[in-house]
Amino acid sequence: MFLSNLRFGVALAGALLSTAAFADPLPSWNDVDAKSRITAFVESVTDPQGDSYVTPGDRVAVFDNDGTLWAEQPAYFQLFFAMDRVSQLAEADPSILTSDVLKAAAAGDLKGVFADGEKGLLEVINLSHSGMSVDAFISDVQGWLDTARHPETGMAFDQMIYQPMLELLSYLRDEGFETYIVSGGGVHFIRAFAETAYNIPPEQVIGSATKTSYQIVDGVPLVVKEPGIAFVDDKAGKPVGIDSKIGKRPIFVSGNSDGDFQMLEWATAGEGPRFGLIVHHTDSAREYAYDRDSHIGQLARGLDEGPERGWLIVDMARDWARIWPAE
Amino acid sequence: MFLSNLRFGVALAGALLSTAAFADPLPSWNDVDAKSRITAFVESVTDPQGDSYVTPGDRVAVFDNDGTLWAEQPAYFQLFFAMDRVSQLAEADPSILTSDVLKAAAAGDLKGVFADGEKGLLEVINLSHSGMSVDAFISDVQGWLDTARHPETGMAFDQMIYQPMLELLSYLRDEGFETYIVSGGGVHFIRAFAETAYNIPPEQVIGSATKTSYQIVDGVPLVVKEPGIAFVDDKAGKPVGIDSKIGKRPIFVSGNSDGDFQMLEWATAGEGPRFGLIVHHTDSAREYAYDRDSHIGQLARGLDEGPERGWLIVDMARDWARIWPAE
Numbered sequence: 001m002f003l004s005n006l007r008f009g010v011a012l013a014g015a016l017l018s019t020a021a022f023a024d025p026l027p028s029w030n031d032v033d034a035k036s037r038i039t040a041f042v043e044s045v046t047d048p049q050g051d052s053y054v055t056p057g058d059r060v061a062v063f064d065n066d067g068t069l070w071a072e073q074p075a076y077f078q079l080f081f082a083m084d085r086v087s088q089l090a091e092a093d094p095s096i097l098t099s100d101v102l103k104a105a106a107a108g109d110l111k112g113v114f115a116d117g118e119k120g121l122l123e124v125i126n127l128s129h130s131g132m133s134v135d136a137f138i139s140d141v142q143g144w145l146d147t148a149r150h151p152e153t154g155m156a157f158d159q160m161i162y163q164p165m166l167e168l169l170s171y172l173r174d175e176g177f178e179t180y181i182v183s184g185g186g187v188h189f190i191r192a193f194a195e196t197a198y199n200i201p202p203e204q205v206i207g208s209a210t211k212t213s214y215q216i217v218d219g220v221p222l223v224v225k226e227p228g229i230a231f232v233d234d235k236a237g238k239p240v241g242i243d244s245k246i247g248k249r250p251i252f253v254s255g256n257s258d259g260d261f262q263m264l265e266w267a268t269a270g271e272g273p274r275f276g277l278i279v280h281h282t283d284s285a286r287e288y289a290y291d292r293d294s295h296i297g298q299l300a301r302g303l304d305e306g307p308e309r310g311w312l313i314v315d316m317a318r319d320w321a322r323i324w325p326a327e
Numbered sequence: 328m329f330l331s332n333l334r335f336g337v338a339l340a341g342a343l344l345s346t347a348a349f350a351d352p353l354p355s356w357n358d359v360d361a362k363s364r365i366t367a368f369v370e371s372v373t374d375p376q377g378d379s380y381v382t383p384g385d386r387v388a389v390f391d392n393d394g395t396l397w398a399e400q401p402a403y404f405q406l407f408f409a410m411d412r413v414s415q416l417a418e419a420d421p422s423i424l425t426s427d428v429l430k431a432a433a434a435g436d437l438k439g440v441f442a443d444g445e446k447g448l449l450e451v452i453n454l455s456h457s458g459m460s461v462d463a464f465i466s467d468v469q470g471w472l473d474t475a476r477h478p479e480t481g482m483a484f485d486q487m488i489y490q491p492m493l494e495l496l497s498y499l500r501d502e503g504f505e506t507y508i509v510s511g512g513g514v515h516f517i518r519a520f521a522e523t524a525y526n527i528p529p530e531q532v533i534g535s536a537t538k539t540s541y542q543i544v545d546g547v548p549l550v551v552k553e554p555g556i557a558f559v560d561d562k563a564g565k566p567v568g569i570d571s572k573i574g575k576r577p578i579f580v581s582g583n584s585d586g587d588f589q590m591l592e593w594a595t596a597g598e599g600p601r602f603g604l605i606v607h608h609t610d611s612a613r614e615y616a617y618d619r620d621s622h623i624g625q626l627a628r629g630l631d632e633g634p635e636r637g638w639l640i641v642d643m644a645r646d647w648a649r650i651w652p653a654e
Contacts (some may be wrong), residue, residue: 072463177531202573202574203575205574210569213567221592221596222593239550242541243539245530247518247528248529248530262541266548266549266550327419
């Protein structure tokens with residue numbers, strides 16, 4: 001009995017091992033160049049006998065969020081949240097709508113929200129993203145994600161995440177990488193869903209941030225979101241944010257817009273093996289097609305310089321067999 | 328042959344397991360109250376059958392550095408580094424000593440450095456902590472640690488770390504905790520030795536920070552340290568820094584001065600089991616004895632309110648069998 005169980009166990013372990021070794025870690029990636037470049041890199045840095053071996057502690061992979069891990073059209077999803085929140089606050093107290101921009105936000109009028117440039121956007125962010133504890137804000141975002149729907153697809157926003165990128169995150173983690181989000185979006189906003197959506201815990205989310213303060217409110221110690229911006233994690237802010245929070249130069253870096261250029265440039269300039277990846281939105285049938293002239297996620301310099309820098313430009317239409325998890 | 332090897336293996340595994348279960352994880356802690364309170368807490372939150380069980384992802388432990396993990400008298404060790412660096416820079420170019428405070432720093436005159444208050448300290452920090460890449464700064468600190476010696480003990484600064492705290496860090500990690508440093512000291516300064524000294528990687532070091540910028544210097548992309556302070560990770564800044572970088576409220580928190588009060592207050596006010604620990608410097612024979620009236624590491628409110636808040640006040644003289652690793 002013991003021996004036959006042992007034999008069965010050995011056989012089972014062998015079967016599992018060979019399944020693991022031969023299973024396709026990226027089933028939603030078509031079998032073209034992009035996929036094999038990714039797997040060749042990962043195999044090279046994880047082979048302890050190879051010249052390109054990287055110890056697990058240095059296998060740091062960073063991912064932009066908007067347009068890289070989830071969709072970003074026709075506007076950043078966080079802006080839909082902000083407008084819905086302004087609208088909800090205005091129902092309770094219409095006198096808070098002290099400007100045309102705030103009135104536009106409450107009405108869900110995207111053009112009106114952008115009409116006053118950055119100053120107007122900051123008004124919308126200040127009203128919708130401050131005056132509550134971080135914990136309360138995260139609960140609000142989670143409640144919003146449960147009910148809000150994308151204006152064009154009708155999908156829940158947190159279902160508009162890219163299945164091929166979920167597989168890539170999971171593959172990298174299985175191969176000993178730490179996977180971080182490095183986003184121009186708000187750090188607290190992203191933490192509200194990153195663990196559920198991407199299996200990325202709060203301490204591995206880096207993002208832009210409102211000011212915060214420590215306060216005792218009715219005897220309860222809280223970290224509270226305040227008006228104003230403490231950090232902009234975009235463009236040259238991305239390497240700065242990565243240095244501040246991780247303190248290592250990533251070896252795998254993935255973005256989709258010129259807001260990610262400096263992060264790609266800095267990470268891939270490091271010594272040893274490096275991998276840069278740009279998601280190029282080329283699929284107007286299944287998702288969106290945009291690059292140089294887009295008001296969101298503009299990508300020009302990355303297209304011009306990426307290939308000669310050795311970065312992989314992922315052609316969504318060609319390289320991805322599937323877009324959404326729920327497909 | 329196979330079976331006897333198997334039996335040997337099972338016996339060996341059993342022996343290793345029972346060693347692990349019964350070995351003292353904190354041999355440099357005397358067998359008094361403090362030690363048993365720590366182990367009782369850790370056992371309670373790691374027992375999956377118990378009411379106090381905490382899942383590994385939420386086992387976040389944070390430690391102040393100066394006075395908690397290493398010594399801080401007669402002045403913060405980072406200040407000795409800063410003065411040595413000013414002195415070294417002045418050898419190459421004496422004209423940089425544009426103020427009495429900078430001249431005092433170059434001469435190693437602590438009193439003179441403090442004579443102009445915060446403004447003077449900022450001059451010393453700006454001169455010694457900016458104008459180079461983060462990588463170059465970290466190399467500088469490592470070179471300094473190799474040769475500099477403490478003015479009173481003659482020990483290397485990174486040997487003046489507390490053996491009982493090393494054991495506590497290690498014990499917590501073995502029990503599935505993530506261990507972070509949350510220090511008023513500089514994040515880049517601490518990262519220069521935290522991995523070697525404490526087995527804490529860069530991404531688990533939170534600290535005060537100079538401004539930094541992303542720059543292309545002679546074609547090389549770098550993160551560069553700039554004059555000015557970006558973040559002060561002290562007092563109310565500690566909960567703010569933890570929220571920003573970890574995004575979770577720690578369940579184990581350890582400090583030694585009133586600069587750690589808010590971090591202790593916030594962390595131990597969270598729901599579920601929490602542990603607050605204050606290292607009380609009571610050992611003038613083996614280390615230093617100071618609290619309420621010290622110009623460095625002042626501890627008054629923590630002594631007054633800590634016990635009623637359930638925080639453990641570690642009496643260094645009574646609770647620690649050994650201070651330094653090299654003893």
